[in-house]
Amino acid sequence: MSNFPISEIRKDFPILETKINKNDLVYFDNAATTQKPQSVIDSLSNYYKSFNSNIHRGVHQLAEKATEEFESTRETAKSFINASSTNEIIFTRGATEGINLVAASYCKNFLKKGDEIIISEMEHHSNIVPWQMVAKENDLVIKTIKVTGKGELDMEHFKSLLNENTKFVSIVYISNTLGTINPVKELVNISNNAGAKVLVDAAQATSHKNVDVKDLNCDFFVFSAHKMYGPTGVGILYGKEKILEKMPPYMGGGEMIKDVSFEDTTYNTLPYKFEAGTPNIGDVIGFKKAIEYLNDLGRQNIYKYEKEIRDHAWKELKKIDRIKLVGTSDSKIGIFSFYVEGFHYYDLGLFLDAKGIAIRTGHHCTQPLMDKMNLDGTARVSLAMYNTYEEINYFIDELKKIISK
Ligand SMILES: Cc1ncc(COP(=O)(O)O)c(C=O)c1O
Structure with missing residues (x-):
């Protein structure tokens, strides 16, 4: 694990203190928009x-x-x-x-x-x-x-x-x-x-x-x-x-x-x-x-840390048989689009939201790509440099619980 100053970084983003239904916010919708550090605010x-x-x-x-x-x-x-x-x-x-x-x-x-x-x-x-x-x-x-x-x-x-x-x-x-x-x-x-x-x-x-x-x-x-x-x-x-x-x-x-x-x-x-x-x-x-x-953080350092958490999320997602990942190039960042047979992506999004986990669902403004893959949408987790191993583990646990119902 790199010595990326993750705890310090998280303190710079006040929104990460937010509680959703009494759970800590886990913000995994970074491809839609990222949160803002105090210096920007x-x-x-x-x-x-x-x-x-x-x-x-x-x-x-x-x-x-x-x-x-x-x-x-x-x-x-x-x-x-x-x-x-x-x-x-x-x-x-x-x-x-x-x-x-x-x-x-x-x-x-x-x-x-x-x-x-x-x-x-x-x-x-x-x-x-x-x-x-x-x-x-x-x-x-x-x-x-x-x-x-x-x-x-x-x-x-x-x-x-x-x-x-x-x-x-x-x-x-x-x-x-x-x-x-x-x-x-x-x-x-x-x-x-x-x-x-x-x-x-x-x-x-x-x-x-x-x-x-x-x-x-x-x-x-x-x-x-x-x-x-x-x-x-x-x-x-x-x-x-x-x-x-x-x-x-x-x-x-x-x-x-x-x-x-x-x-x-x-x-x-x-x-x-x-x-x-x-x-x-x-x-x-x-x-x-x-x-x-x-x-100040250095984009090389960000890239390295994000690759580590990407690898961790990828490894854990691959272990869940019912999860079908869309986009499996080795040359990829921590964006995971997936679907679960028998589960609507929208329901997945709602269930995860109830646990404080914000993901995106739908066609992600790439409808022709969805058509090509015979899908009408996916659930999407997109990681940023303030996300942690703990958040990924919590998400994986909650996801497993949801899809085993
Ligand atoms: C790959 C890509 N291109 C273009 C856009 C459009 O960006 P904006 O809505 O900020 O103009 C997005 C937004 O999600 C995107 O992901």
Whole structure:
């Protein structure tokens, strides 16, 4: 067992003290959203208490302080993903908005009738529907990479889909349903060689492992703060500067302009060109604290500890005959989707909730993947770095009791 400071970490997350039906809360719904450390919570209230102000256009001291703090998150996020410049860091509402922005700005303007976009069978709806929308409007074609029985991308099938019409590939880094860590670096390399741009949906990656956009060499990369211990309503779209430069704005309004007249409008420079309107200032400022929290712990250390508890949960789940696990790649994080013959996943979720254990049930916004596996849903446990061996043992015991009834 590593010497990960788990007791200290748990003290930083006040919600973990919560009782549900007199039981300690066991929060295993981290792929949906993670809990927030005190430093993030304090940062939000501090902003509203001490320097709430709009940014970028004020000369007074509150506006200056708010602007400075807001922009300092951009700097921190740039280093976090190893981008080359803060011009490549666009604040969004989350991963979903980042994907929509690229579909509506890049694909709508730079792809032409008959061009092909490749996604995969394991995508979240956020990485399916925006492409369908842009494809419908612009006569583009969507192709999907098959997923194997273990829940991995079929790379041979992927290669067979590539042709001179392939212009865009959008792929999930870590599947929110299967937990599979996809070989995105290889995918980017193959796609770029075939002349296609690549977006990486890293919504489930940034809290669990080191991410490095230069190393991946992807063209776009999206993620959400709330899945990495930060506030809701904030995310980041990374794009290579030379590509973002060419892309037209996604929304019009204040902040994204240089000059406006009724005859013509010129647009602001990067990154502001893509940030119309007053942004989510307080939450962006809080996001910095979440990144700092991860940096202080060290993502290598987090990855190592999470792998240990993943292995433990996996080993224990495998011992229960009636549990059918969905997604058994060796390259996976602690996300376990499963079902039990004769038990509805919804009932499992309710029974566990009565014991204080929060899991997710349903299709996890991956309906096409469920269809492919002939399921309409699963129960899903998703672990985070504040989860413990004791919590896993308690869950396994309660699960055994429930399914033996
Ligand atoms: C893999 C994946 N992509 C995209 C999203 C969308 O993230 P958000 O709702 O924060 O925009 C999620 C959310 O669950 C996800 O798991």
